[in-house]
Amino acid sequence: MSTPVPALANAPERYYNYAYLDEQTKRMIRRSILKALAIPGYQVPFGSREMPVPYGWGTGGIQLTAAIIGPDDVYKCIDQGADDTTNAVSIRRFFANVADVATTEDTGEATIIQTRHRIPEKPLKQGQVLVYQVPQPEPLRGLEARETETRAMHAYEEYGLQYVSLYENISAYGRIAATAGYPVMVEERYLMSPSPIPKFDNPKMAQNEAVMLFGAGREKRIYAVPPFTRVRSLDFEDYPFETQTWEETCALCGAEDSYLDEVILDDAGDKMFVCSDSHHCAERRAAGHVGPMAGHALDQDAALKEPAE
Amino acid sequence: MNAIPGRIAPAPLLSVEGLTKWYGHVLGCRDVAFDLRPGEVLGIVGESGSGKTTLLNCISGKLTPTAGEVRFDTRRFGLTDIYGLSEPDRRRMQREEWGFVHQNPRDGLRMRVSGGANVAEPLMNLGARHYGQMRQSTIDWLDRVELDTRRIDDKPRNFSGGMQQRIQVARNLIHGPRLVFMDEPTGGLDVSVQARLLDLLRELVRDLGLAVIIVTHDMAVARLMADRLMVMKGGEVVETGLTDQVLDDPQHPYTQLLVSSVLQI
Amino acid sequence: MAYVSVKGGEKAITHAHQWLAEDRRGDPGVHELEVAQVREQLSLAVDRVMSEGSCYDRDLAALAVKQARGDLPEAIFLLRAYRTTLPRFGASLPVETEAMAVRRRVSAAFKDIPGGQVLGPTFDYTHRLLDFALAAEGGAPPEPAPQAEEPQAYPMPNIASVFRHEDLLEHDVRTDEAPEPYDLTRQPMKFPADRDQRLQALARGDEGFLLSLAYSSQRGWGSTHPLCGEIRMGEVAVEYVPDELGFAIEIGEVTLTECTMLSGFAGSAERPPQYTRGYGLTFGHCERKAMSMAIVDRALRHREVGEQADAPVQDEEFVLYHSDNVEASGFVQHLKLPHYVDFQADLQLIRRLRKEHFERRAALKEAAE
Numbered sequence: 001m002s003t004p005v006p007a008l009a010n011a012p013e014r015y016y017n018y019a020y021l022d023e024q025t026k027r028m029i030r031r032s033i034l035k036a037l038a039i040p041g042y043q044v045p046f047g048s049r050e051m052p053v054p055y056g057w058g059t060g061g062i063q064l065t066a067a068i069i070g071p072d073d074v075y076k077c078i079d080q081g082a083d084d085t086t087n088a089v090s091i092r093r094f095f096a097n098v099a100d101v102a103t104t105e106d107t108g109e110a111t112i113i114q115t116r117h118r119i120p121e122k123p124l125k126q127g128q129v130l131v132y133q134v135p136q137p138e139p140l141r142g143l144e145a146r147e148t149e150t151r152a153m154h155a156y157e158e159y160g161l162q163y164v165s166l167y168e169n170i171s172a173y174g175r176i177a178a179t180a181g182y183p184v185m186v187e188e189r190y191l192m193s194p195s196p197i198p199k200f201d202n203p204k205m206a207q208n209e210a211v212m213l214f215g216a217g218r219e220k221r222i223y224a225v226p227p228f229t230r231v232r233s234l235d236f237e238d239y240p241f242e243t244q245t246w247e248e249t250c251a252l253c254g255a256e257d258s259y260l261d262e263v264i265l266d267d268a269g270d271k272m273f274v275c276s277d278s279h280h281c282a283e284r285r286a287a288g289h290v291g292p293m294a295g296h297a298l299d300q301d302a303a304l305k306e307p308a309e
Numbered sequence: 310m311n312a313i314p315g316r317i318a319p320a321p322l323l324s325v326e327g328l329t330k331w332y333g334h335v336l337g338c339r340d341v342a343f344d345l346r347p348g349e350v351l352g353i354v355g356e357s358g359s360g361k362t363t364l365l366n367c368i369s370g371k372l373t374p375t376a377g378e379v380r381f382d383t384r385r386f387g388l389t390d391i392y393g394l395s396e397p398d399r400r401r402m403q404r405e406e407w408g409f410v411h412q413n414p415r416d417g418l419r420m421r422v423s424g425g426a427n428v429a430e431p432l433m434n435l436g437a438r439h440y441g442q443m444r445q446s447t448i449d450w451l452d453r454v455e456l457d458t459r460r461i462d463d464k465p466r467n468f469s470g471g472m473q474q475r476i477q478v479a480r481n482l483i484h485g486p487r488l489v490f491m492d493e494p495t496g497g498l499d500v501s502v503q504a505r506l507l508d509l510l511r512e513l514v515r516d517l518g519l520a521v522i523i524v525t526h527d528m529a530v531a532r533l534m535a536d537r538l539m540v541m542k543g544g545e546v547v548e549t550g551l552t553d554q555v556l557d558d559p560q561h562p563y564t565q566l567l568v569s570s571v572l573q574i
Numbered sequence: 575m576a577y578v579s580v581k582g583g584e585k586a587i588t589h590a591h592q593w594l595a596e597d598r599r600g601d602p603g604v605h606e607l608e609v610a611q612v613r614e615q616l617s618l619a620v621d622r623v624m625s626e627g628s629c630y631d632r633d634l635a636a637l638a639v640k641q642a643r644g645d646l647p648e649a650i651f652l653l654r655a656y657r658t659t660l661p662r663f664g665a666s667l668p669v670e671t672e673a674m675a676v677r678r679r680v681s682a683a684f685k686d687i688p689g690g691q692v693l694g695p696t697f698d699y700t701h702r703l704l705d706f707a708l709a710a711e712g713g714a715p716p717e718p719a720p721q722a723e724e725p726q727a728y729p730m731p732n733i734a735s736v737f738r739h740e741d742l743l744e745h746d747v748r749t750d751e752a753p754e755p756y757d758l759t760r761q762p763m764k765f766p767a768d769r770d771q772r773l774q775a776l777a778r779g780d781e782g783f784l785l786s787l788a789y790s791s792q793r794g795w796g797s798t799h800p801l802c803g804e805i806r807m808g809e810v811a812v813e814y815v816p817d818e819l820g821f822a823i824e825i826g827e828v829t830l831t832e833c834t835m836l837s838g839f840a841g842s843a844e845r846p847p848q849y850t851r852g853y854g855l856t857f858g859h860c861e862r863k864a865m866s867m868a869i870v871d872r873a874l875r876h877r878e879v880g881e882q883a884d885a886p887v888q889d890e891e892f893v894l895y896h897s898d899n900v901e902a903s904g905f906v907q908h909l910k911l912p913h914y915v916d917f918q919a920d921l922q923l924i925r926r927l928r929k930e931h932f933e934r935r936a937a938l939k940e941a942a943e
Contacts, residue, residue, distance in 0.1 A: 050900065054651065118915055
């Protein structure tokens with residue numbers, strides 16, 4: 001299913017080094033990645049470069065990918081779980097141009113998957129790398145604005161403040177109200193932001209076979225979860241962590257256990273729910289699964305197919 | 310202080326020796342030494358600028374002294390100079406075994422977090438992970454400091470100054486510390502509120518058998534709370550002794566001045 | 575209303591970019607703007623882009639201004655993204671601003687100072703009346719300004735020289751063994767920051783942000799009671815020592831604006847009362863930025879002089895983390911990217927909380943009846 005994109009001989013990207021970054025910078029980033037893998041969950045400061053996309057639009061993820069990608073890789077890029085969201089398309093095109101890699105929408109086939117806000121539904125395998133785009137690497141930032149303070153809190157493993165915020169949630173709402181970017185403990189040592197993935201995806205991080213790398217370009221931090229690492233979502237003994245569930249199923253493929261997006265159909269309150277993971281949904285439909293609204297106009301949009309151009 | 314005949318004085322909980330703090334050329338405090346035994350309440354009295362707050366900060370690990378030692382009988386390491394501990398060990402020991410009641414509740418409370426969560430936080434810092442149990446323990450403590458337990462989820466700003474101080478007291482006692490520092494704990498309050506809070510503090514300290522170091526410029530507070538007094542002037546200790554002795558029969562002219570300048574209660 | 579897909583394919587992006595190019599060009603009946611015109615006639619825009627883009631190249635900066643349709647933070651971003659890909663050959667020697675070929679030099683501290691006041695090309699003392707003569711294009715270029723009657727002092731002594739014999743102004747400490755300056759383009763922020771790191775961040779910082787911070791300081795939010803010791807603008811030589819040669823050669827000339835602000839200091843046990851300084855330096859002619867930078871630099875030095883720090887301008891984490899407009903603009907605008915996965919998670923929670931709220935209300939009402 002991979003789609004090699006022909007290198008554009010005169011595209012401006014071609015005036016730059018392979019995979020855009022110079023080799024010195026890639027080495028610096030790879031050293032930071034190794035350090036991050038050696039200390040799971042610890043935020044490694046790194047000399048983040050200015051990239052040709054804006055901060056907050058995936059500069060950290062792009063630098064990680066650029067530092068590890070080679071011509072034999074198969075690259076997949078998703079945003080909100082979908083391959084065809086604008087920024088995912090833009091980033092995928094960037095790497096097709098500057099790194100001569102094959103790109104794919106197939107989760108199983110990709111060697112590097114760059115993601116914003118989701119972990120694919122299909123379990124990842126050994127040998128795959130999941131690169132997360134991270135807007136704010138510091139899980140405590142919402143509670144303590146100062147970097148000098150939060151670094152000390154990590155160093156001394158003083159995470160009481162995080163629990164105070166969960167405690168307040170329960171007092172106010174009867175439950176832990178965090179829904180996305182739900183904080184986790186890695187190997188019972190470092191508190192870590194899983195990036196703004198829905199907490200639905202948190203359990204997928206634990207004991208995952210793939211290498212998980214997190215890049216925050218603007219904040220200049222890299223962190224990592226190596227394969228087969230303990231990752232625990234914070235909770236209380238009497239208010240255990242739980243994930244989202246839906247009463248609905250995917251309107252197109254009928255999936256009952258995937259993360260659903262709510263799609264507004266008109267002004268009259270009509271809506272449908274569809275898988276946020278576009279490839280997962282398409283693969284299920286190709287395998288003959290049918291949802292209650294199969295055949296809807298949206299169905300064609302997301303079918304397994306080559307990219308438009 | 311002489312040991313009481315027929316009883317073996319218990320080992321000190323805290324032992325301070327040669328404690329000196331210079332700020333450049335300005336003296337903070339000089340050559341302070343004393344022992345504090347479990348369950349004992351020591352009052353440090355003097356005017357503002359006498360060095361008592363500097364001393365308190367040095368003893369409580371907030372301000373590194375220029376010279377001298379502050380040895381505390383830690384659960385983990387026994388009697389140890391707290392400034393010889395690594396930073397993580399010192400912070401952990403402070404979390405586990407100490408409390409600190411500030412004069413201004415704003416310095417001792419998280420103002421954006423509910424009163425209940427403020428009280429429960431030390432438990433979470435020490436690893437408690439059962440919401441229901443922490444909640445119950447918080448309610449018990451709010452009750453103990455005579456606060457309306459129905460207001461558990463109100464933010465501190467919605468409480469009066471005296472009530473904020475009670476929240477702070479609960480927050481500093483809930484985790485069962487062995488030593489509590491108090492810096493003018495009733496200093497910012499109205500006289501009537503002050504008296505009620507002092508009564509409460511005295512009861513709690515006695516019931517719990519707490520060791521306390523309390524800094525105050527108020528001789529009435531000192532008489533009510535402290536077993537023993539240390540009088541400071543210009544950064545040095547000018548007189549020490551049992552509270553009644555010092556207040557009723559002051560030896561140093563400065564102490565005489567201090568005592569005569571307040572109404573007896 | 576039909577459902578409008580938030581997902582956009584490659585085609586949509588390509589078309590959007592075509593539309594952007596069309597809008598950039600504007601009415602094709604109007605002459606296309608030449609990069610050289612931007613460079614020569616919008617020179618202060620070019621100066622700002624070079625300065626905050628940390629890259630001294632008038633042509634590239636002019637191209638960036640043209641490509642960005644005059645949006646300067648966007649142009650700065652373009653230049654930064656280009657700069658970061660350039661190989662590094664080495665670092666130049668520190669430039670000598672005393673040896674500046676001065677075009678403008680004023681001091682507010684003295685009526686006259688060695689070297690004199692040189693007004694130069696400035697908006698100061700112009701009346702801000704729209705000049706409709708400029709609207710009628712195609713006229714002859716303006717007459718050259720008259721030459722001074724006497725040659726200017728060279729080197730032009732700086733404000734420190736005035737104080738030198740009295741020791742009234744703190745000294746710059748110069749050493750040959752000074753460590754390599756901190757480089758924020760290669761290393762992340764660290765705190766507490768030293769002055770080299772702070773000055774670099776301020777030099778790259780957004781003019782508007784620094785202006786407002788400096789203004790807040792003047793209005794009492796962390797005031798340093800600044801006095802404009804000196805502003806100078808002109809050309810300085812850039813020298814570089816190639817390894818092969820072992821001695822300095824001149825590799826070019828850059829226009830700089832430099833500002834020294836003076837602030838009184840009451841003295842401490844160790845130090846006598848004297849004036850301290852805040853320093854600002856920019857590429858090109860960016861006077862507003864250089865002055866703002868000097869005020870903010872001085873405000874951030876509160877630790878050295880034992881000032882109480884409680885205003886935003888004195889908070890180095892606040893100032894340094896938020897002064898970069900490429901970072902700020904990217905992150906604020908990333909909110910345009912789809913967030914519907916996290917929003918869905920949030921919606922679910924709100925719906926559940928609302929349901930529980932109404933159930934509670936209903937139960938209460940029932941109990942009451």
